[in-house]
Amino acid sequence: MAQLNSSVVPSNISSPGRPPPDSWDSWVSTGLIPAVVLSFCFLLGVPGNMAVIALRPNWQHLSxxxxxxxxxxxxxDLLCLLPLPLWIYTLLYDWTLGLVxxxxxxxxVxxxxxxxxxxxxxxxxQRYLRVVQLQKWFDREGRKRMLVLLWLIAMILSIPSLVLRQLTSDQRRTTCQPHFxxxxxxxxxxxxxxLLGFVSITLVVFSYINLHRKVNQGAFFNNPHTTRLLTSxxxxxxxxxxxYHITNMLGVAAISLKKDGLLMFCMESWRIVGALVFVNSFLNPLLYAFSSRNTCTVCHKRNTATVVDAEAHIS
Known part of the structure; x- marks a missing residue:
């Protein structure tokens, strides 16, 4: 993400003097395909996230x-998707809105x-701990403090984009991209x-794999719908x-080894893999909000089973 250029998808290096692509193949690989993907994300993701905020489907049993x-x-996700029309336009044409x-x-973004x-x-x-340990972790004030901390971390991590972003002009275009x-x-x-990306991916995979194991420890908890949800x-x-993060690592290798060919490959690849990141923002409502009933059912079953086991032990 820290390499977003005028297309809102990552670019590793500033490239003044590099003219825009002239051939149709180059145009598709560097501009048209990301623009189509981002347009798709905007058209589906904005109403989907707005529906989640307004309707809060299947949330009555959630903590x-x-x-x-x-x-x-x-x-x-909504804040991420709303500026996309502007980025799509500047991806295909020119940046005319100034440095600020x-x-x-x-x-x-x-x-x-x-x-x-x-x-x-x-x-x-939180879902893993909720199902496994069966306890509430935060009261209302605790949840507010957690959100403040989360957004504070996000703002601090985003400072490089604010500092490094510059306008770069060549013979035919002006672009908004990082300058190192x-x-x-x-x-x-x-x-x-x-590093943050790999840590986040590791925690997500660890949490849901262990949640799946806990849910399927007995036949009582074996739910194919939940299995499909967690897998998806x-x-x-x-x-x-x-x-995206693999391409970042390839970019680091290209810079450290001074491999210009690999670096150019990364620059072109960042546009595509960067656009995929935004696909996640329109899929999140489907994966988390509108499918939350399955997780609620698991929590309810596990709570019920715990009570039954406790009563059997007491008797």
Whole structure:
């Protein structure tokens, strides 16, 4: 995310003097395909997240913390998707909104993406602890403090986009993209961003795999709908985020080894894998909000079984 350029998808290096693609194949690989993907995300993701915020489907049996996190997830995804028409236009044409708008819009996208990533991670861990340990972790004030801390972390992590974002003009276009003072600075940004990504992916996968094991320890908890839901969450999160972070690592390798060919490959790949990150923002309502009943059922069954076991033990 920290390498978002004028297309709102990552670019590793500033490239003044590099003309826009002239051939149809280059145009498709660098502009048209990401624009189509981002348009699709906007058209489906904005109404989906707004519906989650307004309707809160199947939430009557969720814990207060789960509801708070899912509302926060929908808000962060909505903030991420709303500026997409502007980014799509500037991806295909030119940046005409000035440096201040360039910095602020990029910062908003980063904050919302980080907020979404941190919320998904927190929601995954919370669901695991809720089913396994059967206890509430935060009261209302605790939930508020948690959200403040989450957004504060997202804002701090997004500072590089605010500092590094600059307008770059070449012979035919003006773009809004990061400008690095040295290769070491560029590598530091890539590494710090990918470290958070790998930690988040690890926590999500760990939480849902262990949740699946706990749910299926006995036939009473074996629910194929829940299995499909947990599998879809893990696979979707992994597929949409991991290519971006792998490309980041390839970019670090290209910079450190001074492999210009690999670096150019990463620059072109970032546009596609970066666009995939936004797909996650429109899929989140389907995976988390509208499918939450299955998790509620698991919690209810596990609570019921615990009470039955306790009564049997007492008797």
């Amino acid at each position: 207060g913390l789960s509801q708070t996190l899912m509302v926060n997830l929908a808000v962060s 708008t360039c910095k602020l819009l990029a910062y908003l 980063y904050v919302s993406l980080y907020g979404s990533l941190l919320t998904v991670t927190a929601l995954s861990v 003072s040295s290769p070491a600075q560029r590598m530091a940004v890539l590494l710090s961003e990918s 969450i893990i696979v979707t999160f992994f597929v949409l985020w991991m290519p």
